[in-house]
Amino acid sequence: MDRPWFKHVAEGNPIEIEIPEISLPQLFRQSVGKYESHPAITFNEECYSYGQLNQAIQKVASSLAKLGIQKGDRVAVMLPNCPQYPISYYAALLCGATIVQVNPMYRASELLYVLNDSNSKVLIVLDKLLPVVESLGNQTSISTTITVSFDEESEFNSLLEDEGDKVPDISIDPRGDVAVLQYTGGTTGRSKGAMLTHYNLVANTLQSAATSAVKTRSGQERVLTISPLFHVYGMTSGMNLTFYNGGNMILIPKFEVEQVVDVIEKTKPTVFPGVPTMYISLLQYYKTKQFDLSCLLTCTSGSAPLPVHILHHFNKVSGTTVAEGYGLSEASPVTHRNPIVGLQKAGSIGIPIPNTDAKIVDIATGKVTLTIGEVGELIIKGPQIMKGYWNRPEETKQTIRDGWLFTGDLAKMDEDGYFYIVGRKKEMxxxxxFNVYPIEVEDVIYTHPKVLEAAVFGVPDEYRGETIKAVIVVKEGELNEADVISFCRERLATYKVPGEVVFVEEMPKTAVGKILKRTLQEQLSN
Structure with missing residues (x-):
């Protein structure tokens, strides 16, 4: 393969790296050995050293083992960013279990689907979310629910009282054993669990570290971790990467701009793996009250495209350079990133990270490699590519072909090997x-007694990246936008609720009756 991006790897960063065949807990233990007395987590002005964090992990692992957690069991974690998240995560992995990442904003039906699809045995959940869990009754496979509280004693605290003397000695096959089930829509259909092995996640941690090697100061960085750890980007770029580098993960459970600014002023973070909405909010706040961002030495942006004018504005205000990147759940997630120093191209997702190949192929067959500047489907190969989709062999075959991950994203590559996302084959x-799959929203809207037909798609939004537009044909009676939004809000996570509802007399359709969403988008673009 021609890899023009090699000449643009930041000077001092490796082009290729060696990836050891070890588990995530083994990688973490290496950091404990190097940085035992260094701060690992800061949360609400409390600090935990690597040694203290490791001790807590050992105790919870011992407790989970006594509860009967064995190798291969699924442990679901439904928490915001808090110390209990990494403790639960690494403790379950020590037992040989698989972590099921659960969004705390899920409503009952969404939670039911993920718990049952994964066949999870244990659920570790924030106490305030218990009503959602309890509403499911005995419909799930969960045998043990462990609550976490920020305000008072909880079941989780009792796990921490364990002596930690029963930590199981589990043999883990890094390439074969699944560490995390990360639920995603993939390229088609309903949400499905991407099986990320220990090797996938260790690889992506080391690959990500290699992209910042020239600027990272081992054992010294303070990482502003607002991106949720239940999201694959926060998990790798916020947690696993920070621990590998011996950094201090400054955990914030919810993005509230005044609180975030207060934390920035108090803790002076040096690294910020953010998403576009966070950069936009910080800049809007900066207009009303200027604050010092010069502490930030390395900033990355992922999960959604970062508007170019926002990137330039933040760079100017902070004095640093936001390196935009790209990834997806099926790739653990990082595959591309703009060089941390050297040539950066605004609007580009950058170049493939070490040990990663990428190319653009024709949309029809996926077999013809396209030339520079041609738009086609982005496909990726590397050690971070998932094992497959949980219990979905046919969809795995469609998505991974000859070792190449077909992303479903439309992209092009320039003469320097920089890639640009221009659209999506998939409708996600x-x-x-956050990923929103139209079918989930449509299914809810269709349950409204006055709805005859519904179609949902994304429209550009400067703040959110995209917002959701619902188009509806009314069956009978009167229905207005507020009614539909209220109906959805009761049944869907907030980020899945349509921001706009349009009513039409009829939908454009194919000869076989399929609604033509692309035609709808063109008709209703405004």
Whole structure:
């Protein structure tokens, strides 16, 4: 393969790296050995050293083992960013279990689907979310629910009282054993679990580290971690990468701009893996009250395209350079990034990270490699590519062919090997960095007694990246936008609720009756 991007790898960063065949807990233990007394987590002005964090992980692993957690069991974690997240994550992995990442904003039907699809045995959940869990009754496979509280004693605290003397000695096959089930829409259909092995996640951690090697100061970085750890980007770029580098993960459970600015002023973070909505909010706040961003040395942006004018403005205000990148759940997630120093191209997702190949192929067959500047489907190969989709062999075959991951994203490559996303084959919407699958929203709208037909798609939104537009044909009676939005809000996570509802007399359709969403988008673009 011709790899023109090699000549643009930042000077001092490796082009290729060696990836050890070890588990994630083994990688973490290496950091504990190097940085035992260094701060690992800062949360609400409390600090935990690597040694203290490791001790907590050992105790919870021992407790989980006593609860009967064995190799291969699925442990679902439904928490915002808090110390209990990495403790639960690494403790379950120590037992040989698989982590199921659960979005705390899920409504009952969404939670039911993920828990049952994964056949999870244990659920670790924030106490305030218990009503959603309890509403499911005995419909799930969960045998043990462990609550976490920020305000008072909880079941999780009792796990931490364990002596940690029963930590199982589990043999893990890094290439074969699944560490994480990351639910995603993939290229088609309903949400499905991307099986990320220990090797996938160790690889992506080391690959990500290699893209910043020239600027990273081992054991010294303070990482502003607002991106949720249940999201694959936060998990790798916020948590696993920080621990590998011996950094201090400054955890913030929710993005509230005044609180975030306060944390920035108090803790002076040096690294910020953010998403576009965060950069936009910080800049809007900066207009009303200027604050010092010069502490930031390395900033990355992922999960959704970062508007070019926002990138330039933030760079000017902070004095740093935001390196935009690209990834997807099926790739653990990082595959591309603009060089941390050297040639950066605004609007580009950058170049493939070490040990990663990428190319553009024709949309029809996926077999013809296109030339520079031609638009086609982006496909990727590397050690971070998932094992496959959980219990979905046919969809795995469609998505991974001859070792290449077919992303479903339309892209082009320039003469320097920089890639640009220009659209998506798949209909997935990315709203505020979260994936939204139209069928989930449509299914809910269709349950409204007055709805005859519904179609959902994404429209550009300067703040959220995309917002959701619903188009409806009314069956009977009167229905207005507020009614539909209220109906959805009761049944869907907030980021999946349509921001706009349009009513039409009839839908454009194919000869066989399929609604033509592209035609709708063209008709209703405004």
């Amino acid at each position: 919407i990315i709203a505020s960095g």
